[in-house]
Amino acid sequence: MATQLQAHWRAHAPWHAFLQQAGTTLPRFQQTDLAFLLPPRQRTKARYMALDDHVGWARHLLDYHDRGDFSLIGRACVFSADAWARLCAVQGKRRVAPLRVLIGQRYDTRAALCAALCAHGARALDDLDDAFWRLADRGYARFLEAFDWVLAYRQHLPEWTQTMAVAKTVQSVLKTHGLSRTIPAAVRAELIAHAPLAAPVADFRARLLEHVDREAAKLPEGVTWLASSDIIESVFGHYKSFAARSPLKEVGRLVLLIPAFLSDLSAPVIHDALASVRTLDVEQWVEQQLGTSMLARRRRALRVCEKPLFSPASQKIAIDKSGTYGDGFFRLPVFSQPLRPDIKTA
Numbered sequence: 001m002a003t004q005l006q007a008h009w010r011a012h013a014p015w016h017a018f019l020q021q022a023g024t025t026l027p028r029f030q031q032t033d034l035a036f037l038l039p040p041r042q043r044t045k046a047r048y049m050a051l052d053d054h055v056g057w058a059r060h061l062l063d064y065h066d067r068g069d070f071s072l073i074g075r076a077c078v079f080s081a082d083a084w085a086r087l088c089a090v091q092g093k094r095r096v097a098p099l100r101v102l103i104g105q106r107y108d109t110r111a112a113l114c115a116a117l118c119a120h121g122a123r124a125l126d127d128l129d130d131a132f133w134r135l136a137d138r139g140y141a142r143f144l145e146a147f148d149w150v151l152a153y154r155q156h157l158p159e160w161t162q163t164m165a166v167a168k169t170v171q172s173v174l175k176t177h178g179l180s181r182t183i184p185a186a187v188r189a190e191l192i193a194h195a196p197l198a199a200p201v202a203d204f205r206a207r208l209l210e211h212v213d214r215e216a217a218k219l220p221e222g223v224t225w226l227a228s229s230d231i232i233e234s235v236f237g238h239y240k241s242f243a244a245r246s247p248l249k250e251v252g253r254l255v256l257l258i259p260a261f262l263s264d265l266s267a268p269v270i271h272d273a274l275a276s277v278r279t280l281d282v283e284q285w286v287e288q289q290l291g292t293s294m295l296a297r298r299r300r301a302l303r304v305c306e307k308p309l310f311s312p313a314s315q316k317i318a319i320d321k322s323g324t325y326g327d328g329f330f331r332l333p334v335f336s337q338p339l340r341p342d343i344k345t346a
Contacts, residue, residue: 001170008200014153014156018153018156019054025039025146025149033074034142034143036072037143039054039058040053061147065147069109070137075139075141078104079104079107079113079136086132099121099122101120110137114128162201166204167208170212172190174227177224180216180225191209253282
């Protein structure tokens with residue numbers, strides 16, 4: 001599926017520009033007050049297997065923009081002189097002259113600012129355009145610093161969303177039912193729900209169905225094959241979470257857990273297993289098939305030696321002519337007179 005998406009968007013310049021700008025925005029604003037709105041990080045490998053995250057992020061960001069509430073950014077609305085001048089240009093100076101006293105006032109939300117304008121005689125607040133809010137809503141102005149570029153892709157998002165929906169539908173059917181001679185008809189039945197499609201998406205759908213038809217025709221009648229490696233990847237991922245508890249990473253006796261991941265462990269199944277398989281049988285199987293574990297061999301090889309490196313009998317201590325004694329490593333002076341007068345030598 002990733003290969004099909006990559007081929008579909010290889011020559012689509014808006015898509016590549018979108019990904020490039022998303023990748024530039026992330027490091028620029030990740031340590032700022034806009035970090036909670038940033039796009040997901042792009043994969044360095046298998047990038048086309050997670051593109052739906054970026055399309056979904058863009059759609060949700062535009063929904064956030066259209067709601068017009070930017071209070072979560074934490075910057076208040078301010079009825080500035082520029083905002084007042086904008087109202088004068090749109091509605092006439094005589095109509096908005098009473099609002100001059102509000103210049104410089106701060107409000108937590110747009111609704112609070114509109115309420116204050118109404119209280120001072122403002123009318124036709126539904127006509128407040130985007131240019132006015134760029135001047136009066138500091139949260140909105142801050143939002144546009146990072147995400148103004150996303151607005152230019154609004155016209156492309158419906159097509160991208162349809163493309164990802166078609167790809168996900170085909171992928172879901174293949175993962176659930178596998179690949180067989182009858183699967184193309186099942187895929188076509190599921191794709192009916194996405195009609196009508198934009199022209200580029202319809203072409204993408206046709207190429208996908210052609211590929212599914214070609215692969216299904218290679219199989220014998222009545223045979224179903226796995227169409228995805230998700231199952232085996234999930235099994236080994238689950239196994240690795242258990243094997244991580246081991247001091248050394250190896251495929252050991254915990255490999256016997258893999259059948260348990262794929263079974264319905266009901267009470268009767270567990271009872272039959274305990275009644276029919278002895279612990280001794282498991283130990284013998286491990287010894288025959290796996291042998292001694294890496295940890296056991298490591299302990300035997302690197303165990304602490306019980307014998308001392310130097311035995312007391314080998315340490316000959318003698319006094320030499322210099323008046324010192326030692327064992328070859330340390331030499332200490334021998335005093336012929338006591339260090340303290342009150343202590344007599346033997």
